[in-house]
Amino acid sequence: MATNRELVRIIREYAELLKLEEGSPQAFRVRAYDKAADALGELVEPAAEMSIAELVKLDGVGKATAEKIQEYVATGSIAKLDALREKYPPSLVELTRIPGLGPKTVLLLRDKINVNNVAELKAALAKQQLRELPGLGAKSEAKIAKAIDRLGLHGKDRRSPIINVLPIAREVVEALREVPGVKQAEYAGSLRRFSDTIGDVDVLVAASKPGPVMDAFVNLPVVARVEAHGETKTTALTAEGLQIDVRVVAPGEFGAALLYFTGSKAHNIELRQLAIDQGWTLNEYELADVATGKSVAARTENAIYKALGLRFVEPELREGVGEVAAAAAGKLPRLVDVEDIRGDLHVHSTWSGDGRSSLDDMVRTASERGLEYIAMTEHAENLAINGLSREQVTEEAAELARLREAYPKLTILQGSELNIGPDGSLDYDHDFLMDFDWCVASVHSHFDLPQADQTARILTAIAHPAVNVIGHLTGRRIGKRPGIEVDVDAVFDAAAATGTALEINCHLDRLDVPADMLRRARERSDVTFVISTDSHHVNEFANLRWGVHNARRGWVQKKLVANTWPTHRFLEWARRKRDTARVG
DNA sequence: GCCGTTTTCGGCCCGACTGTTTTCAGTCG
Numbered sequence: 001m002a003t004n005r006e007l008v009r010i011i012r013e014y015a016e017l018l019k020l021e022e023g024s025p026q027a028f029r030v031r032a033y034d035k036a037a038d039a040l041g042e043l044v045e046p047a048a049e050m051s052i053a054e055l056v057k058l059d060g061v062g063k064a065t066a067e068k069i070q071e072y073v074a075t076g077s078i079a080k081l082d083a084l085r086e087k088y089p090p091s092l093v094e095l096t097r098i099p100g101l102g103p104k105t106v107l108l109l110r111d112k113i114n115v116n117n118v119a120e121l122k123a124a125l126a127k128q129q130l131r132e133l134p135g136l137g138a139k140s141e142a143k144i145a146k147a148i149d150r151l152g153l154h155g156k157d158r159r160s161p162i163i164n165v166l167p168i169a170r171e172v173v174e175a176l177r178e179v180p181g182v183k184q185a186e187y188a189g190s191l192r193r194f195s196d197t198i199g200d201v202d203v204l205v206a207a208s209k210p211g212p213v214m215d216a217f218v219n220l221p222v223v224a225r226v227e228a229h230g231e232t233k234t235t236a237l238t239a240e241g242l243q244i245d246v247r248v249v250a251p252g253e254f255g256a257a258l259l260y261f262t263g264s265k266a267h268n269i270e271l272r273q274l275a276i277d278q279g280w281t282l283n284e285y286e287l288a289d290v291a292t293g294k295s296v297a298a299r300t301e302n303a304i305y306k307a308l309g310l311r312f313v314e315p316e317l318r319e320g321v322g323e324v325a326a327a328a329a330g331k332l333p334r335l336v337d338v339e340d341i342r343g344d345l346h347v348h349s350t351w352s353g354d355g356r357s358s359l360d361d362m363v364r365t366a367s368e369r370g371l372e373y374i375a376m377t378e379h380a381e382n383l384a385i386n387g388l389s390r391e392q393v394t395e396e397a398a399e400l401a402r403l404r405e406a407y408p409k410l411t412i413l414q415g416s417e418l419n420i421g422p423d424g425s426l427d428y429d430h431d432f433l434m435d436f437d438w439c440v441a442s443v444h445s446h447f448d449l450p451q452a453d454q455t456a457r458i459l460t461a462i463a464h465p466a467v468n469v470i471g472h473l474t475g476r477r478i479g480k481r482p483g484i485e486v487d488v489d490a491v492f493d494a495a496a497a498t499g500t501a502l503e504i505n506c507h508l509d510r511l512d513v514p515a516d517m518l519r520r521a522r523e524r525s526d527v528t529f530v531i532s533t534d535s536h537h538v539n540e541f542a543n544l545r546w547g548v549h550n551a552r553r554g555w556v557q558k559k560l561v562a563n564t565w566p567t568h569r570f571l572e573w574a575r576r577k578r579d580t581a582r583v584g
Numbered sequence: 585g586c587c588g589t590t591t592t593c594g595g596c597c598c599g600a601c602t603g604t605t606t607t608c609a610g611t612c613g
Binding site for chain 1: 585586587595596597598599600601602603604605608609610611612613
């Protein structure tokens with residue numbers, strides 16, 4: 001039975017391929033399928049069990065989508081989707097991820113100069129062939145070349161953005177847990193460490209009999225092609241070309257296997273060295289005494305860490321960057337946890353042009369999720385179409401007053417997500433800004449400025465007394481758009497000096513501030529962070545955990561995350577910067 | 585493709601900006 005998640009993935013793929021077919025990402029047919037996928041994503045009951053009549057009652061789902069859903073449920077494929085896949089192979093689709101290359105240009109490249117993948121595009125760039133094409137010039141060539149380089153696209157050994165991989169991995173793990181005889185199933189590898197991009201997915205299963213697991217896996221709908229099908233290990237590819245390895249181990253060896261396949265390689269090497277120091281050996285089956293051959297630990301990761309004299313190291317920390325020494329010294333950071341979070345400080349509603357849930361729904365959902373405080377941060381006036389005029393800000397204030405009465409236990413701040421201009425300037429004016437309870441300032445344009453200019457504009461925004469936090473610092477979209485180049489140490493210094501926080505944005509395709517940048521601040525305790533969902537829909541509050549994972553990967557301590565603080569403490573801190581400026 | 589209805593088509597959110605070209609494609613939220 002196809003899950004909703006699987007159907008969402010299929011419909012999204014269809015929409016993605018339609019962009020090429022229609023020649024525009026904005027084509028109404030593309031948007032219609034995207035909207036249908038949204039509707040399925042928000043559905044609680046299984047769409048696979050619904051009739052056509054029931055499906056078309058969903059907002060955004062019509063006859064064509066409903067029939068495609070039923071076709072997929074009945075046959076495991078959609079004829080029109082298969083035809084599109086044939087016409088536009090993944091290597092061609094990948095080209096549309098490069099900023100500056102839309103569907104029209106990609107098809108132009110294919111038809112005029114026979115560019116079908118990243119490798120051929122690179123060759124064409126080297127030969128300066130793009131500038132000969134209509135609508136493209138030397139600047140476009142330079143921009144595209146730089147984007148390819150910074151996105152790490154190489155053609156063959158490409159890695160997939162975590163947002164594409166995580167739903168598939170969860171689908172596989174959940175399905176395998178249902179197989180009779182399976183004791184445990186987890187994904188391991190860089191995905192478990194919560195890396196931004198994933199090479200391939202490693203799934204580990206504890207079961208006494210591997211056969212049924214292997215059979216169940218190759219029959220999963222997500223599996224498009226089986227590369228190798230052995231007794232305890234199977235390798236398969238999805239339709240998008242993502243490799244998934246499933247290994248079955250004995251339940252008594254699950255911990256050792258999970259540890260081994262979670263890595264990182266550098267982390268494992270350090271652990272093995274510690275084992276050797278004790279006269280032991282550590283491999284994917286067990287931690288064992290070399291002399292006697294007797295097993296020391298194998299069933300759980302924790303037992304192995306304990307035997308090695310270490311505290312348990314959370315998967316997000318296992319990068320070989322000092323976590324083993326810290327674990328030995330008992331000096332691992334007290335990382336932030338999902339349960340620690342009390343407020344959400346970056347939330348949109350339909351008042352913003354791109355919001356998809358009403359203000360009432362967003363506030364109600366925040367309350368139902370047990371949040372103690374939220375900041376409604378609609379887009380500001382400089383963002384064409386999406387932003388609120390001053391009059392609208394005043395109108396929303398009245399709505400918020402009404403909601404405060406309806407939800408007395410929830411502290412609701414009126415905020416704004418301001419746009420940081422190329423020179424660091426912000427929306428509205430000084431006095432108007434000072435009247436907000438909470439301001440997020442974010443870069444939404446001019447992603448290509450040199451590093452010095454990017455750093456300067458961020459520092460200018462930080463210096464403004466009304467700016468409480470810098471939103472999604474780099475502006476990156478993982479696998480799609482490189483972030484701005486910015487001197488992150490200078491940003492940390494300025495943030496610390498002014499009492500301005502840095503947001504850790506929870507969207508899976510942002511995860512911004514990136515973990516490697518966060519790690520640069522791990523020795524300092526003067527920088528404050530907030531973990532925000534940047535929700536545009538009620539369902540996106542649940543993205544919180546992704547931001548928390550990313551914060552943990554960046555060694556961010558709970559005590560430095562302002563939205564773990566109790567309401568009174570948080571409010572006091574949030575007011576301080578404005579108040580200081582007023583007095584000064 | 586979906587929706588709504590004054591029901592069978594017209595509207596769907598779109599203005600600013602860049603690069604390139606002189607009318608348009610792509611990008612941003």
